[in-house]
Amino acid sequence: MRKLLTIGCVIAILLALGSAGDCRVFAESPSGEGEQRVPMPTLGGKQFWADELFFGQWRIQRSALSGSYRLLDESDFCHATGTFATCEEVLQRIRKQQRLRPMHGSVVLVLHGLFRTRASMNSLCAYLRRYGRYQVLNVEYPSTQAGVEEHAKSLASIVEHLEGIDKVHFVGHSLGNIVIRRYLADRKEAGAEHEGGPDVGRLVMVGPPNNGAILATSVAAEPLFRALAGEAGQELGPRWPWLAGTLGTPPCEFGIIAGGLGNERGFNPLLGQDNDGVVTVESTRLDGAKDFVVVPMIHSGLIEDPRVFQQTLLFLKQGHFRKPSE
Numbered sequence: 047m048r049k050l051l052t053i054g055c056v057i058a059i060l061l062a063l064g065s066a067g068d069c070r071v072f073a074e075s076p077s078g079e080g081e082q083r084v085p086m087p088t089l090g091g092k093q094f095w096a097d098e099l100f101f102g103q104w105r106i107q108r109s110a111l112s113g114s115y116r117l118l119d120e121s122d123f124c125h126a127t128g129t130f131a132t133c134e135e136v137l138q139r140i141r142k143q144q145r146l147r148p149m150h151g152s153v154v155l156v157l158h159g160l161f162r163t164r165a166s167m168n169s170l171c172a173y174l175r176r177y178g179r180y181q182v183l184n185v186e187y188p189s190t191q192a193g194v195e196e197h198a199k200s201l202a203s204i205v206e207h208l209e210g211i212d213k214v215h216f217v218g219h220s221l222g223n224i225v226i227r228r229y230l231a232d233r234k235e236a237g238a239e240h241e242g243g244p245d246v247g248r249l250v251m252v253g254p255p256n257n258g259a260i261l262a263t264s265v266a267a268e269p270l271f272r273a274l275a276g277e278a279g280q281e282l283g284p285r286w287p288w289l290a291g292t293l294g295t296p297p298c299e300f301g302i303i304a305g306g307l308g309n310e311r312g313f314n315p316l317l318g319q320d321n322d323g324v325v326t327v328e329s330t331r332l333d334g335a336k337d338f339v340v341v342p343m344i345h346s347g348l349i350e351d352p353r354v355f356q357q358t359l360l361f362l363k364q365g366h367f368r369k370p371s372e
Contacts, residue, residue: 085119085123085124085125086123086124087122087123087124088116088118088122088123088124092163092164092165092186092188093163093188093189093190093191094109094110094111094188094191095107095108095109095110095116095186095188096108096110096186096187096188096192096197096200097185097186097187097200097204098115098130098200098203098204098207099130099133099134099137099203099204099207100183100204100207100208101137101141101146101149101209102120102146102147102149103119103120103183104117104118104119104120104137104140104146105117105118105186106118106130106133106134106137107186108130108200110188110191110192111191114127114128114129115127115128115129115130115132115133116133117133117136117137125137125140148209148210149181149208149209149210149211150210150211150212151181151211151212151213152180152181152211152212152213152214152215152244152247153180153181153182153183153208153211153213153214153215154174154178154180154181154182154183154214154215154216154217154362155183155185155201155204155205155214155215155216155217156170156171156174156182156183156184156185156216156217156218156222157185157187157201157216157217157218157219157222157223157225157226158185158186158187158189158219158220158222158349159189159218159219159220159221159222159253160189160190160220160221160278160279160282161189161190161274162189162219162220163186164184164185164186166219166349167184167219167349168184169349169350169355170217170349170350170354170355170358171184173352173355173358173359174217174355174358174359174362177359178359178362178363180215180362183204185201185204185222187200187201187225189221189276189278190274190276190278190279191276192276192277192278193276193277193278193281194221194224194225194228194278194281194289194292195228195292197225197228197278198225198228198229198232199232201225201226201229202229202232202233205229205233205243205244206243208243208244211244212244212245213244213245213246213247214244214245214246214247215246215247215248215249215250215362216246216247216248216249216250217249217250217252217358217362218249218250218251218252218254219252219253219348219349220252220253220254220255220324220325220345221255221278221282223249223251223252223253223254223255223256224254224255224256224281224282224289224293226249226296227256227293227294227296228292228293230246230249230294230296230297230298231292231293231294233246234294234297246297246298247298247299247362248298248299248300248301248361248362248365249296249298249299249300249301250300250301250303250357250358250361250362251300251301251302251303251330251332252303252348252349252354252358253303253304253305253322253324253325253330253345253348253349254302254325254330254332255282255325255329255330256302256329256330256331256332257286257290257328257329257330257331257332258282258283258286258290258329259282259283259286259324259325259329260317260318260326260329295332295333295334296334299336299365300332300334300335300336301335301336301337301338301339301357301361301365301366301367302330302331302332302335302337302338302339303339303340303341303348303354303357303358303367304322304325304327304330304331304338304339304340304341305321305322305323305325305327305340305341305342305343305344305345305347305348306320306321306322306326306327306340306341306342307320307342308320308340308342312326312327313344320340322343322344322345322348323344323345323346324344324345324346325345327340336361336365336366337361337365337366337367338367339357339367341353341354341357356368
């Protein structure tokens with residue numbers, strides 16, 4: 047039994063890490079400059095990779111553990127590993143070989159929350175593509191492996207490499223909103239909006255801990271939480287005052303969708319006020335919002351709720367939500 051458990055642990059660790067060497071069949075590139083490989087499925091490791099470039103649904107990712115890069119296609123098959131330049135060179139070659147159409151117009155970048163992966167946002171992304179006809183890029187970032195500043199730098203890399211795109215909208219869930227806010231604050235400070243990159247359109251915040259998270263603060267000292275949530279978990283809790291000073295107000299139209307029951311107990315009575323079980327309604331608020339709406343749903347359920355899908359699409363298109371009375 048112990049041997050089986052050991053083998054199981056080893057397999058679990060390998061699946062979790064999904065190291066840069068998980069494309070195991072090699073094929074030298076014609077030019078010899080890029081390490082192009084026979085496409086192979088990855089071993090996962092979604093909490094250890096950060097997207098840093100998108101071309102359509104192709105992605106170049108950076109490992110939070112080793113700093114190496116890999117190139118994935120729309121089915122998450124790995125085509126190259128090595129440096130960023132290596133993966134970019136292979137991508138350029140594949141674009142020519144497969145005659146991939148260039149990107150153009152506007153896109154919506156979607157960011158998941160703490161402990162989550164991009165898979166958690168698939169339903170919302172599918173809705174925006176089908177009913178909004180948007181180009182949607184579902185962003186992966188290792189939420190538990192770094193702080194908000196580093197995640198914002200990866201998001202900056204994505205935006206900087208959006209070749210052919212003239213406007214970018216954002217949708218975030220939970221921690222994803224804080225990463226977006228940090229990116230927008232850094233962009234504003236650097237004056238990047240005046241340097242010819244894509245314009246920033248609208249931002250929809252779903253369950254955002256815009257004033258920190260009471261729950262994260264209450265469990266921040268617990269060893270298990272510290273180990274699992276990493277730096278970002280501490281930033282949402284006891285380190286919030288330091289993080290908040292780096293965020294500011296998004297310099298674009300933004301709307302907030304909170305979860306709650308419209309009473310003083312919410313889904314989690316321990317939080318002492320209306321809440322979605324994790325984030326209080328009051329904590330989601332942020333001065334400057336164009337619109338605000340509360341949906342009776344728990345924190346994790348918000349990103350699977352058709353009402354949230356509809357409100358998100360309405361705000362992206364119109365700059366306001368549909369009120370419940372309507």
